[in-house]
Amino acid sequence: MIISVKDLRKVFTKERREVVALDGFDLEVLESEFVCLLGPSGCGKTTVLRIIAGLESKTSGQVLVHGKEVASSRPRVGMVFQEFALFPWRSSKKNVEFGLEVRHVPRDGRSKVADKYLDLVGLSGFAEAHPHELSGGMKQRVAIARALANEPEVLLMDEPFGSLDAQTRNLMQRELLRIWAATRKTVLFVTHSVDEAVFLADRIVVMTARPGKERESIEVLLPRPRDRTSPEFIAVRSRVLSELDEEFEKARARELSHSPEVKNNA
Amino acid sequence: MARNLLLAAVVAVAAVVIVGAYAATVLMREDNGGSVNYLRMPPATMAASLSGGGIDGYIAWEPFVSEAIVGHTGEVLFWSEDIMPEHPCCVVAVSQDFLDQPNGPEVTKRFLKAHLEATQWMVDAMADTTSDEYALLKTLAMEFTTRNESVVEEALKHLEFRYAVDAAMLSGLETFVDMYIETNQTTLAAVQGRGYGSVEDLVVTYVNETYLEGAVSVAPASSPLTPVVRAGYLLGDLHQLAYYVAWNGRVLGGEQSLFQKYGVVVENASGAPYANGGVVMDNFAGGNVDIGYLGAPPALIKHITIGTKIVIVAQVNIEGSGLVVRSGSGIQDIEDLVNRTIATPGETSIQHLLLKIALDREGLDLVLKT
Amino acid sequence: MNAILKWFKKMPRSQWKLILLVASILLFIGVWYAVSWWTELRDPVQGSLVPPPDEVASSFYWLLSNKDRATGIYLFQHMFTSLERVFLGFALAFALALPSGLLMGRSWVAEGLARPIVEIFRPIPPLAWAPAFLIIFKIFWGPVAVVFLGVFFPILFNVMLGARSVDRTLIDAARTLGARRSDVFTKVVLPYTVPYLMTGVTVGLGIGWMCIVAAEFVSAEGGGLGYFILANSDFGYYPEMYAGMVLIGILSVLTTGLAGLFEREVYKRMGMD
Numbered sequence: 001m002i003i004s005v006k007d008l009r010k011v012f013t014k015e016r017r018e019v020v021a022l023d024g025f026d027l028e029v030l031e032s033e034f035v036c037l038l039g040p041s042g043c044g045k046t047t048v049l050r051i052i053a054g055l056e057s058k059t060s061g062q063v064l065v066h067g068k069e070v071a072s073s074r075p076r077v078g079m080v081f082q083e084f085a086l087f088p089w090r091s092s093k094k095n096v097e098f099g100l101e102v103r104h105v106p107r108d109g110r111s112k113v114a115d116k117y118l119d120l121v122g123l124s125g126f127a128e129a130h131p132h133e134l135s136g137g138m139k140q141r142v143a144i145a146r147a148l149a150n151e152p153e154v155l156l157m158d159e160p161f162g163s164l165d166a167q168t169r170n171l172m173q174r175e176l177l178r179i180w181a182a183t184r185k186t187v188l189f190v191t192h193s194v195d196e197a198v199f200l201a202d203r204i205v206v207m208t209a210r211p212g213k214e215r216e217s218i219e220v221l222l223p224r225p226r227d228r229t230s231p232e233f234i235a236v237r238s239r240v241l242s243e244l245d246e247e248f249e250k251a252r253a254r255e256l257s258h259s260p261e262v263k264n265n266a
Numbered sequence: 267m268a269r270n271l272l273l274a275a276v277v278a279v280a281a282v283v284i285v286g287a288y289a290a291t292v293l294m295r296e297d298n299g300g301s302v303n304y305l306r307m308p309p310a311t312m313a314a315s316l317s318g319g320g321i322d323g324y325i326a327w328e329p330f331v332s333e334a335i336v337g338h339t340g341e342v343l344f345w346s347e348d349i350m351p352e353h354p355c356c357v358v359a360v361s362q363d364f365l366d367q368p369n370g371p372e373v374t375k376r377f378l379k380a381h382l383e384a385t386q387w388m389v390d391a392m393a394d395t396t397s398d399e400y401a402l403l404k405t406l407a408m409e410f411t412t413r414n415e416s417v418v419e420e421a422l423k424h425l426e427f428r429y430a431v432d433a434a435m436l437s438g439l440e441t442f443v444d445m446y447i448e449t450n451q452t453t454l455a456a457v458q459g460r461g462y463g464s465v466e467d468l469v470v471t472y473v474n475e476t477y478l479e480g481a482v483s484v485a486p487a488s489s490p491l492t493p494v495v496r497a498g499y500l501l502g503d504l505h506q507l508a509y510y511v512a513w514n515g516r517v518l519g520g521e522q523s524l525f526q527k528y529g530v531v532v533e534n535a536s537g538a539p540y541a542n543g544g545v546v547m548d549n550f551a552g553g554n555v556d557i558g559y560l561g562a563p564p565a566l567i568k569h570i571t572i573g574t575k576i577v578i579v580a581q582v583n584i585e586g587s588g589l590v591v592r593s594g595s596g597i598q599d600i601e602d603l604v605n606r607t608i609a610t611p612g613e614t615s616i617q618h619l620l621l622k623i624a625l626d627r628e629g630l631d632l633v634l635k636t
Numbered sequence: 637m638n639a640i641l642k643w644f645k646k647m648p649r650s651q652w653k654l655i656l657l658v659a660s661i662l663l664f665i666g667v668w669y670a671v672s673w674w675t676e677l678r679d680p681v682q683g684s685l686v687p688p689p690d691e692v693a694s695s696f697y698w699l700l701s702n703k704d705r706a707t708g709i710y711l712f713q714h715m716f717t718s719l720e721r722v723f724l725g726f727a728l729a730f731a732l733a734l735p736s737g738l739l740m741g742r743s744w745v746a747e748g749l750a751r752p753i754v755e756i757f758r759p760i761p762p763l764a765w766a767p768a769f770l771i772i773f774k775i776f777w778g779p780v781a782v783v784f785l786g787v788f789f790p791i792l793f794n795v796m797l798g799a800r801s802v803d804r805t806l807i808d809a810a811r812t813l814g815a816r817r818s819d820v821f822t823k824v825v826l827p828y829t830v831p832y833l834m835t836g837v838t839v840g841l842g843i844g845w846m847c848i849v850a851a852e853f854v855s856a857e858g859g860g861l862g863y864f865i866l867a868n869s870d871f872g873y874y875p876e877m878y879a880g881m882v883l884i885g886i887l888s889v890l891t892t893g894l895a896g897l898f899e900r901e902v903y904k905r906m907g908m909d
Contacts, residue, residue, distance in 0.1 A: 053812050077812060085809035089827045099813035102823070143809075150813055278723070305775055305857060306867070311767055320774040451705050451871065544870035551681045564870070571872030572684040613706055614870040634707050635775075636717070636858040 001067075002154060002186045003029035003052060008061035010047055021047050023211035025061070029154075032184045036197035038244065039207030039215075040251045045190040048212070049156045052188070053079050066153055075154070078147030082159040084139040086131040092118060092142045093127040099150035117145040120179060137168040141175070148183060157189045161196070173199055177224060194244060198237045199226055206243045209251035216243050300604060302625055303635035304618070307609040308541070310502065315609065316340050316592050323591035324609035325617040327355075328504045329413045331588035332420035343597060345424060346587040346617070349624045350441065352434035354562045355616055356505045356582035360477070362575035364556040369491055371477065373530055377495055377557055378429075378481035378580055380524035384512035385429045385582075392422060402516060403507075410510045411502045421504055425586045429508075431475045435581055439469045442563050442619055443570075449622070451613075452570050460573055472569060473578045487529025494531045498546045498558035501539040505583045506559040544568065544614050550576050561616045587617045589624075600628050607635050665689050687875045692882065695875035704876060706867035707859055715883060717858040721776075722844050722891070725783025729840065733791035734833065740792070741799025742825060754792070762786040762847050766854045779851035779860065786847035791836035798832025799825055834899040841895055845888045861887075 005027040012019045021044040029035050037045045050056040051063055054070055054077070065075040086095050096114040105113070118124055121141040131139055140160055147155055160176075161169045173196060180187055191197050197204045201220050208215045218240060222232055307315060309326040316324060317339040324330075324340075334340035346353060358381060364370045391399035407418040443465045446452045454465070462468035499506050511517055512524040513532060525532045535555040540546050543564030549555040551574045559582055568574050589608070591597040597606065603625070610618040622632050668689050676683030687695075699711040707714070740747040740754075762785040770778035802825050810824045852862030859867075861884050868877040 050808075053808075055808050055811060074814070076814075079809065079812040081805050081809060083803075083805050085803070085805040087806060087809075087824070087827070089830070098810070098815075098823070102810075102813065102815045102819045146809075146813070156812075306863065307770075308767070308854065311771060314771045315775075318771050318774070320771065542870070544872075547872070548685075548869075551685065553682075568872040572874065573681050574872075575681060612870055613867050634709050634859055636709065636713065 001028055002031050002033075002065065003027065003188065004062070004064040004067075005048070005052070006062040008048070008051065008063060009059045010044065010051065010056070011059045020211040023213060025207075025213045027205060027214060029186060029188055032186055034180060034187045034200060034202045035189065036201035036204045037188065037190045037207060038192065038194065038197045038204055038240065039212060040209050040244065040247045041192060042210055042251070043207045043247070044210060044212035045192075045207060046158055049079070049158050049188065049190055052154070053077050053156055055079075076150065076152050077154045077156055078150055078152035080140070080143050080147050080155070080157045080160045082162045084131070084136075084143050086139055086142055086146075088131050091128050091130055092123060092134070092145075095131070095142055096146045096149045098146060103150075113149050114145075117149045118142075120148070120182060121145045122175070135168070136164050137172055140164070140172060144176070144179065148179070148185070152185070154186045154188060157187060159190055159192065162191075169196075174225070176200065194237055194240050195228065198222075198233060198240060199228060204240055206240060206247070209247045209254065215247065218243075300629060301631035301633045302603045302621075303605065303607040304621070304632050305607060305609045305635050306612045309611050312590075312609050313337060313339060316590065319592075320607075321592075321609045322595055322606035323589060323597065323603070325587060325589040325621045326609075326611060327587045327617065328425055329407075329411050329417050329421035329502075331424065331590055332417050333413060334590045336416045336420050338593060340590040340592050343589045343591045343599070343603075344624070345585065345589075346620050347585040349620050350438060352438070352584050353441075353616075353620070354435040354438040354581060355584055355586055356500075356503070356559055357562050357565060357578045358429075358557065358559055358580040358582060359550070359565055359576045359578050360557050361550050361553075361555065362577060363553065364493070364495075365577065367493055369493060371480075373491055373493060373495060374477050374557065374579065375480045375484050376487065376491065376528040376530040377525070377532070378478050379484035379528045380512040380530065381508055381580060381582075382429045382478070382481060384508045384517070384524050385427045387517055388427050388508065388511060392425075392427075403511075406510055406514060406516070407504060407507055410507055411504050413502075418504070424588065425504065425583060427508060427583045429478070429580045429582070431473055431478060431581060434584070436469050436473065439473065439562055439566060440465055441623070442616075443468065443566055445619055445623060445626075446563075446567060446570075452567065456570050460570060468570075472566070475579075477579045484528055486527050490526070490529045490531045492531070493556070494533060496535040496554065496556045497532050498535045498538045498540060498549055498555035498560070500543070500546070500559065500561075501541060503539075503559075505586055508582055509559055542612055542615065544612070547574050547576075550574050563616045563619050564614045567614055587620065589621065600624060600630070604630065684872070685874055687878060691875045692878040696879040696882065699876060699879055704864065704868065704873075706871045706873055706876070707864060709859060711864065711880070711883070714859040714861050714864040714880070715887070718848050718852065718860040718862070718884075719887070721780045721852075721860065722783055722841075722848050725780045725848070726787050726841065726844050728780070729784045729787035729791060730837070733788050733836070734795055737792045737795025737833075737836075738799045738821070738825060738829065741796040741829070742802075742821070747796075754789075757785075758789050758793075762843075763850050766851045769851075770854055775857040779848060779854075782851035783844045783847045786843040787840035790839040790843060791833065794832045794836030794839075795829050798829035802828045830902060834895070834902065838892060838895050838899070841891050842888065845884065845891070849884060 005025060008022050008025040010022040012021055025048065027048070037048060039045050047056060051058050052065065052070060054074055057071065063070040065077065068075065087098065090098070093114045096117055097110040100110040100113055118127055121144055123138060123141050123145065126134065126138065134142065161172050164172060177200065189200060198220060204218045204220060205214055206216045206218065207213065220236055222236065226233055305321060307324065309330040312324040312326055312330055313333045315321050316334060323343065331342060335342065358378070360374050365374060387399070388403060391397060391403040394400060404415060404418055407422065408415060411418065443457070447454055457465060457468050462471060497509065499509050515521065515523045517524060518527060535549060537549065537554065540549065543560035546555060546558045546560040547564055547568040550558060551572065565576065565578060569576065597603060608621065610621060612618060625632050672683065672686045672688040675686045703710055736750070740750055762782045765785060766778065766782050769781040773781045806824050806828065807820055810820050815823065848860065849862035852860035853866050861880050865877050865880040868880065
């Protein structure tokens with residue numbers, strides 16, 4: 001068990017109003033497992049990721065990475081963001097070296113590791129390029145290399161392909177699986193695309209609408225590479241979609257009942 | 267990255283400082299063996315700078331000399347009369363354009379009548395320091411200079427107000443022009459270029475006594491005569507107190523001012539009071555000032571360099587400047603000033619010129635402190 | 637005729653810019669001549685306050701190898717004095733404004749504490765301090781302090797703005813990569829702020845030149861260009877005065893150009909051009 005989350009609760013205070021983002025959320029992720037977190041928007045998927053990464057504090061509950069509480073130790077996790085979050089003033093290679101740099105790895109060692117991971121993501125030829133010279137897909141490759149270069153125990157990915165065009169997105173999904181196969185890292189991947197989740201994951205965790213908790217955990221037992229047009233793929237997809245649709249409906253209904261303007265008009 | 271930036275900034279600064287220092291030491295200092303350093307400074311800040319240690323001494327007009335005496339920050343090394351007895355100081359000048367107006371000469375005479383009566387009133391008041399007039403004079407002096415009573419009282423002791431055009435004045439003006447020529451600040455050719463045969467010719471033509479002579483017979487007027495006089499004068503210069511006395515109603519018991527008594531309407535020219543005589547000359551040139559109070563040297567130099575068309579019509583005061591050195595500085599005579607820093611009101615001021623003349627006699631130079 | 641027209645039409649933008657630059661300078665000189673001629677015609681005395689460009693140019697040439705008549709030292713000595721003061725004031729302001737701006741941009745406590753003080757002092761023109769600084773910091777450092785104030789605030793506020801607008805996800809990314817607070821500061825906030833800093837530097841340099849000239853009007857050890865201008869104007873040496881003013885213009889253009897080059901070099905190194 002590499003990630004173990006039990007009874008996680010997170011309350012935000014927004015303009016003096018308390019919003020319960022997560023309540024009673026449980027999650028367990030095994031070593032080398034590829035898990036997708038799926039749920040209606042605002043269900044707290046990203047918050048789960050940020051709490052595991054140590055970027056956000058929890059209100060209550062237990063979050064263990066490798067058996068250690070996240071709040072007290074800084075877990076060795078890598079995170080990949082939707083906005084790439086590359087340092088624009090650093091070349092690809094220098095971006096990849098960042099984690100090693102702050103951990104005081106000597107220059108030679110940094111360079112070797114960076115080269116290795118740039119090669120892994122297929123960007124050896126772009127080591128000296130700066131982010132503004134790269135396409136969106138290339139940027140995300142750099143970001144993945146950067147996260148991996150730190151040799152994390154877990155790779156957290158927050159809708160990493162959300163801002164890419166459809167074709168690049170498909171390509172990057174295949175690339176990610178290749179990289180995952182090569183490194184066997186544990187991956188926790190947040191997405192709102194059912195198709196993406198079914199294509200990538202060993203297991204899909206569908207979350208409820210806010211306050212978010214686990215609604216259903218669906219194992220995807222299809223062999224890789226998966227064929228998006230196969231009946232088996234479509235069957236899993238339909239199942240996940242129907243789970244999700246129910247949550248969407250719930251979320252929408254609640255939104256309407258909470259909206260004073262709608263009430264007045266009705 | 268940040269380190270590179272800082273490094274570059276430091277290198278750039280260092281380079282400039284080094285080059286600047288090199289230039290300052292090697293190229294600038296030629297032979298400073300027998301010279302006194304000077305700095306330009308507004309007189310109002312001189313006493314404070316002296317006590318702050320920024321300068322070793324200063325030469326200025328009253329009341330800024332007495333300010334240091336009363337405040338015990340400095341002592342007077344010499345008064346200007348020690349350098350040049352009865353030297354001219356401030357003068358009244360009229361623009362030629364004003365004199366060319368229909369009533370210009372007549373209004374000028376009336377103005378001068380008020381000026382000479384004010385000057386006479388001050389001279390009389392100062393003759394008896396127990397009189398009511400002296401008390402009023404002190405009050406007016408304090409208002410005009412914004413200095414306190416003890417400073418003004420001390421300053422008045424060192425002043426002599428004199429309106430008359432006399433031989434000492436003319437020879438003094440000649441000395442000033444000769445000094446300008448001697449130090450290459452102007453040339454005899456430039457003087458001749460203005461249509462004067464010689465320096466003496468310049469002085470006797472530039473100073474025109476006829477208006478002052480005509481003023482003596484001016485009688486009190488029942489109604490004012492135009493044009494209005496736009497007057498220029500210097501900020502807080504006790505030498506020019508006559509202007510404030512003539513303008514102020516209290517001297518005649520509050521009914522009317524001396525200017526009003528003689529039927530002349532006087533208003534402060536725009537921007538007046540001015541910082542120095544050069545500025546008064548610029549305002550003459552720009553047509554903003556009709557009659558102005560200013561030091562004789564600036565009146566002379568700009569008349570020569572750019573041909574500002576004015577005429578000197580009267581004196582305001584003689585002497586009344588002094589060189590102050592910091593108490594305990596060990597400066598006891600002029601030679602002790604070598605390598606010290608003395609503040610002056612500026613290169614064209616009479617004080618600067620007098621200091622230059624004094625040093626010149628001892629074979630010393632006055633150079634800008636670098 | 638047509639061929640010439642065609643040739644003109646085909647000329648690249650960069651060449652046009654050069655032609656426009658020359659035209660602009662010629663136009664300026666032409667207007668200057670006209671104004672000088674017109675004032676001279678109206679009143680010879682006022683005319684001498686606006687000498688024609690060639691008179692100013694020959695004065696400038698004369699000043700290259702002669703001590704100026706008003707102050708008795710060389711023009712380039714005045715120039716060095718001013719340059720030295722501008723760079724000293726600038727360097728001090730830079731060294732202090734950069735860390736203060738970063739701190740105020742990133743820490744609400746620092747900002748809460750410093751902002752009211754800064755807001756009180758900011759609108760005061762640096763020149764208002766000149767007489768006081770002359771007495772407090774003496775004759776050399778007084779004008780430097782005026783330049784310092786003029787340069788300090790543009791840099792401070794630009795850096796603060798930059799530090800405050802740092803992309804949140806960049807900091808998150810750095811933290812997940814193991815960066816501590818100090819790493820975030822030096823490796824994320826500081827580089828992010830550099831373009832803002834450069835804006836502050838360019839604005840500050842311009843203000844610095846304005847400050848030094850005016851501060852030297854009050855008083856100045858070793859002269860300086862402001863002093864040179866004032867003294868020459870006192871004597872009525874107007875061609876010299878304008879030569880000094882032209883020199884200030886040239887120096888200001890040069891230093892701003894230098895800052896621009898520096899900025900481009902920095903951007904290039906940071907890969908942001």
